[in-house]
Amino acid sequence: MPSPSLASLPADTQASPADSDILDSLIGYALRRAQLQVFQNLVEQLNAFDLRPAQFSALAIIEQAPGLMQTDLARSLAIDPPQVVPLLNKLEKQGLALRIRCKPDKRSYGIFLSKVGEATLKQLKEVAAQSDLTATRNLSDAERAQLLTLLHKVYRTPAGDS
Amino acid sequence: MPSPSLASLPADTQASPADSDILDSLIGYALRRAQLQVFQNLVEQLNAFDLRPAQFSALAIIEQAPGLMQTDLARSLAIDPPQVVPLLNKLEKQGLALRIRCKPDKRSYGIFLSKVGEATLKQLKEVAAQSDLTATRNLSDAERAQLLTLLHKVYRTPAGDS
């Protein structure tokens, strides 16, 4: 999608000599473009289940920590607590997950997968893994592993700025 | 941000034995998390200029192809034509870019940077490059170059599905 036919004008108006292709040198820009492409593929696949990527992620997180609270799910998804409400409402309406009052603290729910949710998630895992391969079909297996390692190193950074 | 304290329940309810940590194995999920972290840093930096990432990208693209049309800009940014309108309106209001009727086809505008736009973009490039380094400070220079190459390979894939 970058560089269409564009205007056929010379680009000798550039400001600094080394930064002319600044976007191509930024990891942030490349991350954004790559993420959009990979997600486009995944979203299409998940449409068959009437699910969004975040809802798939939620199911996977619930499976790994059954009985967790909504506040924990929010942190795991890196979203704010109010966003968990409509997300879980939809998963409950689809019969994939359940909120159960099962804690000493009666304010909170334990979140669990239903049997249908477990079975659906099993399918979703295959779909997501296949979509991931399709969207990165320009990479070898070794490159895919390398990319995954580098990305984990980036986003699992301990917090702290400037 | 993943795995907070969570519930202290056993995770022996997992469906398939190999897919228990499915999210950690997906490039799409890692791309999303990494992109969010890197953008968070960039957005904070761009706030000082009252600009969003897409507006910075637009300025960089205009510099490389001065006189381009809005439809070309839309394709370069991978956004739809209607989204270009408020974006360019803001850049014009800030005195950074201009729409000029300068083509044989009188329906279209040529888009150019103003002098202020060029000077501002020069600053923005430094800010963005520095923000990129900060957000990926867990990577060595070699790893950064490697990541950039792999990401380009992913999103510059020739189109085609399934």
Next chain:
DNA sequence: TATTGTTATACTCTATAACTATA
């Protein structure tokens, strides 16, 4: 007083259809 889940709200981003003026 603090926390869990919720409601309400708002702002951005995204996507689509339809309009205008040119071609």
Next chain:
DNA sequence: TATAGTTATAGAGTATAACAATA
């Protein structure tokens, strides 16, 4: 009729404040 730019609109995603029930 087709295209460039625009308008209007609707849907997601995101972020914040504030409320009820419980701690």
